[in-house]
Every structure is written in C-alpha cells, then in structure tokens.
Amino acid sequence: MxxxxxxxxxxxxxxxxxxxxxxxxxxxxxxxxxxxxxxxxxxxxxxxxxxxxxxxxxxxxxxxxxxxxxxxxxxxxxxxxxxxxxxxxxxxxxxxxxxxxxxGNGFPFAEFKGKNLIYVAGGIGLIPLRSSIVHALQHREDFGRIIVLLGARTPNDLMYQNNIEEWLKIPGFECYVTVDQATADWKGETGFVHTLLDKANVPVDNTMAFVCGPPIMFNSVIGELMKRGLREDNILSTLERHMKCGIGKCQHCAIGRTLVCTDGPVYTYKQIKTLGEEI
Ligand SMILES: Cc1cc2nc3c(=O)[nH]c(=O)nc-3n(C[C@H](O)[C@H](O)[C@H](O)COP(=O)(O)OP(=O)(O)OC[C@H]3O[C@@H](n4cnc5c(N)ncnc54)[C@H](O)[C@@H]3O)c2cc1C
Ligand code: FES
Missing domain, CATH: 2.40.30.10 (Translation factors)
Structure with missing residues (x-):
C-alpha cells in the first residue's frame, strides 16, 4: 500500500x-x-x-x-x-x-458518552489534552459537565492563552485557571492547580479525569482525585518515552510489557501504576 x-x-x-x-x-x-x-x-x-x-x-x-x-x-x-x-x-x-x-491509541471517546469530563493540566501538559478538550466541546451534548482546570508557574507560562480566553466565556463550560506566582497585572487565582478541584466542586460519580503535567503536579492531583473517590481506571494520562520507529517494532519506547507508541500514549492511572511496578 x-x-x-x-x-x-x-x-x-x-x-x-x-x-x-x-x-x-x-x-x-x-x-x-x-x-x-x-x-x-x-x-x-x-x-x-x-x-x-x-x-x-x-x-x-x-x-x-x-x-x-x-x-x-x-x-x-x-x-x-x-x-x-x-x-x-x-x-x-x-x-x-x-x-x-x-x-498511538488516542482517547477512547466512545466510552465517555454521558459522563462528566474533568481535565487537569499543568504547564505544557495542556498540549496533549487540548485536542480532547476541543473535541469534547464540539460534541457538548454527548457529555455531562466538562470542567477544565489549568495551572502554570506564572501567567506568562499559560499555554494557549487565546483559547483560554475563549473557553472562559463559553456558557456551561467550566474553566478555572490558577498560577503559582502572580504577576502585578494577574487578577485570577493563585495556588497549585489541585486547589481548583474544590473551587469547581468536581463530581466523582460517572466521571472521567484527564491529568497531564509535571510529576509533582500529577501526583498531587491524582492523590486529591482519589481522596474524593475517583477510581484509578477513571483517570487517564499520556506517557512520554523516547521513540524511534513509532510502529511497535524497535522496543525503544517499552515500559515493562507495554509499548507507548502502539499501546499508548493514553493509559489509565491503574495501568500506569502497574507499569511502575514492572519497570
Ligand atoms: C507520546 C509523546 C508525545 C509528546 N508530545 C510532545 C509535544 O506535544 N510537545 C513537545 O514539546 N514534546 C513532546 N514530546 C517530547 C518530545 O518527543 C521530546 O522532548 C523529544 O525527545 C525532543 O527531541 P530533542 O531531540 O529536541 O530532545 P532530546 O535531545 O531527545 O532531549 C530530550 C530531553 O532529554 C534530555 N537529554 C538529552 N540528552 C541527554 C543526555 N545525554 N542525558 C540526559 N538527558 C538528556 C534533554 O535535556 C531533554 O530534557 C512527546 C513525547 C512523546 C513520547
Ligand atoms: S518506538 Fe519503536 S516500538 Fe515504540
């Protein structure tokens, strides 16, 4: 072919x-x-x-x-x-x-129909989640609440600032933004991104969470979500490994028994935990 x-x-x-x-x-x-x-x-x-x-x-x-x-x-x-x-x-x-x-596998959107979707991104962690957020917005009627929680070190580190400005204005689309360190002209929230979970009063029943960001942010967000009762297999993230072939042939991207290029890059937190034990 x-x-x-x-x-x-x-x-x-x-x-x-x-x-x-x-x-x-x-x-x-x-x-x-x-x-x-x-x-x-x-x-x-x-x-x-x-x-x-x-x-x-x-x-x-x-x-x-x-x-x-x-x-x-x-x-x-x-x-x-x-x-x-x-x-x-x-x-x-x-x-x-x-x-x-x-x-790669991509997000299994057919499984999310009728569910609440929570996106939590830290810094450039918004890059792998942006496609899914825009897709969910374009099929708004297929989902329950759509909540986007964004954090960055400073206002100047916020990715896709034009998109965020648009998202903040969309009725029924819940977007919250916080920064670790405010600048003089910052009028929004200050604090780590996981503090937004309470502000948004995030649901846990019938809910999928998508979490991407640096390890320290990832761990605290996962911890907070699970404290609230979200199950490990209802939390998704994407993994990054150096890749060569991209088609499952060279093993360069192997983590334990999985190949990030074909089995991933999207994994549930339950799978990520198991992989951690295999490495
Ligand atoms: C599934 C997936 C999705 C991704 N999506 C994105 C994306 O959307 N945007 C994006 O910007 N990146 C993304 N990445 C990451 C990107 O592929 C890597 O950053 C890539 O390696 C960059 O190539 P490079 O040659 O510029 O950097 P490299 O030279 O490969 O360096 C990458 C990192 O490794 C470190 N490094 C390099 N050489 C050494 C060394 N000898 N010892 C120790 N550390 C070293 C560097 O400091 C750097 O932090 C993704 C990766 C994967 C697997
Ligand atoms: S990059 Fe070669 S197997 Fe994944």
Whole structure:
C-alpha cells in the first residue's frame, strides 16, 4: 500500500511549515501542511494520538497532536529541549519537515458518552489534552459537565492563552485557571492547580479525569482525585518515552510489557501504576 492510500503515513511525507506562533518561553506552535494534497486530505487523527516529526539533518521525535480532529488546522506545539527541537526552532515559514503518523491509541471517546469530563493540566501538559478538550466541546451534548482546570508557574507560562480566553466565556463550560506566582497585572487565582478541584466542586460519580503535567503536579492531583473517590481506571494520562520507529517494532519506547507508541500514549492511572511496578 502506498503512503497515499494509507491514512497512516508510514514513511516521512514532506510538509511545509506555514506559520509559527510563539506560545510561551521556549514553546512554539507550528502550523504545518503536507505538500501532497491527497496526503493532506486523508490525514485524520484521533484526540490523544501523536506524529513523528523529522527535522532534516537533525533527527526525528514524537509530538502530540493538539488540534481537534474535526476542523483545527494541523499543528504541533513544541518545547525546545534538545537536538531535534533546537533545529526546528531555527526553521521559518516555508521550510520543509517530514511527518509520519498518526500513531498511538488516542482517547477512547466512545466510552465517555454521558459522563462528566474533568481535565487537569499543568504547564505544557495542556498540549496533549487540548485536542480532547476541543473535541469534547464540539460534541457538548454527548457529555455531562466538562470542567477544565489549568495551572502554570506564572501567567506568562499559560499555554494557549487565546483559547483560554475563549473557553472562559463559553456558557456551561467550566474553566478555572490558577498560577503559582502572580504577576502585578494577574487578577485570577493563585495556588497549585489541585486547589481548583474544590473551587469547581468536581463530581466523582460517572466521571472521567484527564491529568497531564509535571510529576509533582500529577501526583498531587491524582492523590486529591482519589481522596474524593475517583477510581484509578477513571483517570487517564499520556506517557512520554523516547521513540524511534513509532510502529511497535524497535522496543525503544517499552515500559515493562507495554509499548507507548502502539499501546499508548493514553493509559489509565491503574495501568500506569502497574507499569511502575514492572519497570
Ligand atoms: C507520546 C509523546 C508525545 C509528546 N508530545 C510532545 C509535544 O506535544 N510537545 C513537545 O514539546 N514534546 C513532546 N514530546 C517530547 C518530545 O518527543 C521530546 O522532548 C523529544 O525527545 C525532543 O527531541 P530533542 O531531540 O529536541 O530532545 P532530546 O535531545 O531527545 O532531549 C530530550 C530531553 O532529554 C534530555 N537529554 C538529552 N540528552 C541527554 C543526555 N545525554 N542525558 C540526559 N538527558 C538528556 C534533554 O535535556 C531533554 O530534557 C512527546 C513525547 C512523546 C513520547
Ligand atoms: S518506538 Fe519503536 S516500538 Fe515504540
């Protein structure tokens, strides 16, 4: 089967960076379009899936797809950390990259129908959750309460500030934001993100929680959710491991018996705990 027939792009397809947006310090969003219109048309993904991005001469790495599958422009939000991402940050609109994917399991949305959805994100943990939040908003009638709790170190570290401003205005969509350290012009909440669980009076019955962020935030949010009675298999997160093939062949992304590229990156907290015991 050729690259074009298959909706999964198995070999890097050439794509052009159309636009670059600065998000926060060291994080940019890259709007990308495949050069082949057929590949562009057939490229469909599920919330929670990833792609492998090639920066020619530098290498390849895995990145979440933060766009809603329905109608967002294809984009990646990327933090500069090492060789591949530093080379990407040197590129400009018009420059070429390679894309393979989409890979991974994604969020099992069919199982969430009729449930309350709680999203808790710390810092750039909002990147892997954004697609799911926008998808849920676009299918508002399928769910109970949709609650988004966002935390960042300072107001300048809040990802997707334009989106947050829009979300705060949507009736029936509960979005709360807090920062650890306020700046002089910050008028919102101050404190760690888990303090928002009480403010939002989060439900636990018939509820799924999505939690992504740095380990310290992740652990305190999970602890608070479980204290309130949320079950381990009703809490979801995404795991990150260095990837090579992205298709379950090289074992590079193995954690215990699972391969993050094919079994993940979405796992329940119950699974994550079991994996921790296997490592
Ligand atoms: C499922 C998944 C989804 C992801 N989604 C995103 C996303 O949406 N956005 C995003 O920005 N990132 C995402 N990542 C992370 C991204 O793939 C990694 O940051 C990637 O490794 C970056 O490549 P790099 O070459 O720039 O950095 P690398 O050179 O691979 O460095 C990555 C990290 O490892 C450290 N490191 C590098 N070399 C060494 C060394 N020798 N010793 C110790 N530490 C070292 C670096 O300091 C850095 O913190 C995701 C990863 C996975 C697996
Ligand atoms: S990256 Fe090769 S098996 Fe997952």
């Amino acid at each position: 050729s690259n074009m027939d298959n909706k999964i792009v198995t070999l890097p397809e050439i794509a052009t960076i159309e636009e670059i947006k600065e998000e926060i310090q060291d994080v940019k969003t890259f709007y990308i379009k495949f050069d082949n219109p057929e590949v562009q048309k057939n490229f469909k993904w599920k919330s929670g899936q990833i792609v492998m991005l090639t920066i020619f001469g530098a290498g390849e790495a895995a990145f979440s797809l933060p766009g809603a599958p329905e109608n967002d422009r294809f984009h990646l939000s990327i933090k500069r950390v090492g060789k591949v991402t530093s080379a990407l940050f040197e590129l400009e609109p018009g420059d070429k990259v390679g894309i393979r994917g989409p890979f």
